Amino acid sequence: xxxxxxxxxxxxxxxxxxxxxxxxxxxxxxxxxxxxxxxxxxxxxxxxxxxxxxxxxxxxxxxxxxxxxxxxxxxxxxxxxxxxxxxxxxxxxxxxxxxxxxxxxxxxxxxxxxxxxxxx
Amino acid sequence: xxxxxxxxxxxxxxxxxxxxxxxxxxxxxxxxxxxxxxxxxxxxxxxxxxxxxxxxxxxxxxxxxxxxxxxxxxxxxxxxxxxxxxxxxxxxxxxxxxxxxxxxxxxxxxxxxxxxxxxxxxxxxxxxxxxxxxxxxxxxxxxxxxxxxxxxxxxxxxxxxxxxxxxxxxxxxxxxxxxxxxxxxxxxxxxxxxxxxxxxxxxxxxxxxxxxxxxxxx
Numbered sequence: 001x002x003x004x005x006x007x008x009x010x011x012x013x014x015x016x017x018x019x020x021x022x023x024x025x026x027x028x029x030x031x032x033x034x035x036x037x038x039x040x041x042x043x044x045x046x047x048x049x050x051x052x053x054x055x056x057x058x059x060x061x062x063x064x065x066x067x068x069x070x071x072x073x074x075x076x077x078x079x080x081x082x083x084x085x086x087x088x089x090x091x092x093x094x095x096x097x098x099x100x101x102x103x104x105x106x107x108x109x110x111x112x113x114x115x116x117x118x119x120x
Numbered sequence: 121x122x123x124x125x126x127x128x129x130x131x132x133x134x135x136x137x138x139x140x141x142x143x144x145x146x147x148x149x150x151x152x153x154x155x156x157x158x159x160x161x162x163x164x165x166x167x168x169x170x171x172x173x174x175x176x177x178x179x180x181x182x183x184x185x186x187x188x189x190x191x192x193x194x195x196x197x198x199x200x201x202x203x204x205x206x207x208x209x210x211x212x213x214x215x216x217x218x219x220x221x222x223x224x225x226x227x228x229x230x231x232x233x234x235x236x237x238x239x240x241x242x243x244x245x246x247x248x249x250x251x252x253x254x255x256x257x258x259x260x261x262x263x264x265x266x267x268x269x270x271x272x273x274x275x276x277x278x279x280x281x282x283x284x285x286x287x288x289x290x291x292x293x294x295x296x297x298x299x300x301x302x303x304x305x306x307x308x309x310x311x312x313x314x315x316x317x318x319x320x321x322x323x324x325x326x327x328x329x330x331x332x333x334x335x336x337x338x
Binding site (some may be wrong): 024025026029030032033034036037038039040041042045047048050051052054055056057058059060061063064065067068071077078079080081083084085088092093095096100101107 | 132141156163164165166167170171173174175177178179182183184185186189191192193195196198199200201202203205206208209213218219220221222224225226229232233234236237240241244245249250
């Protein structure tokens with residue numbers, strides 16, 4: 001069984017470590033995703049991925065909590081994709097995720113088309 | 121739905137899975153819309169183990185998470201990063217700056233409606249700088265004479281680590297006015313092309329009277 005080291009992501013804080021610190025999410029990966037978000041992303045400060053590591057944690061927490069609300073409303077104990085879809089549909093800030101959780105007929109994400117909320 | 125005019129370079133190589141592990145629903149040929157993005161799937165998303173860990177932290181012990189939910193949230197995180205970065209990048213371009221800074225990210229989040237995140241993120245950033253600045257100045261242990269120097273909270277290269285071992289998100293944070301914090305404090309903190317060096321040559325010179333750790337002043 002994999003052991004959690006002192007500086008693993010298990011701890012949300014917990015002590016000073018080396019350069020990366022006790023983050024829950026890998027900074028290099030965040031930076032990669034940032035670079036891919038647009039062709040003209042040039043340079044990224046060292047702190048930006050850091051802010052994202054915490055922001056993504058907050059994001060996952062919020063999305064998970066809201067999804068779980070749907071789960072328990074349905075008297076279930078397993079969080080399903082549909083619960084995530086429901087959380088996205090009912091939360092304004094998650095509008096950008098609508099295409100992601102409700103794929104349209106072609107299965108591809110068309111970013112510049114009007115989204116039609118028919119298919120679930 | 122137009123996503124605030126932001127076009128993501130991040131595209132999927134295959135349709136969303138309906139259940140279980142990612143399966144391709146049609147032959148593995150790349151369509152013309154996806155040829156630009158021949159990246160490994162593992163590079164496009166956060167590691168699923170990390171995502172699951174955060175989810176479990178949030179949920180009650182008895183909760184179970186289906187595989188498709190895990191993957192969906194994993195995808196959502198990447199979309200979140202792209203979405204916010206796109207907005208931050210637009211701002212940089214408008215202002216003719218080349219480097220996306222932490223301040224840009226925070227600004228973009230606020231603009232896109234994630235206001236609730238701003239304060240905890242600002243605090244997190246301050247604490248990280250405080251800890252990291254202490255390490256890079258080789259000042260572990262919180263030397264009291266140095267504490268005096270930065271007792272009013274000017275963040276410079278020699279900010280001591282006076283809370284060794286403290287959790288980044290543990291103790292109650294000092295009151296920090298969010299708007300002033302972001303605008304003033306992070307103004308000069310950009311490090312071009314940084315890969316992680318958050319302790320180098322940072323001067324909070326753009327900050328007039330900003331004192332994040334003065335608890336009693338208002």
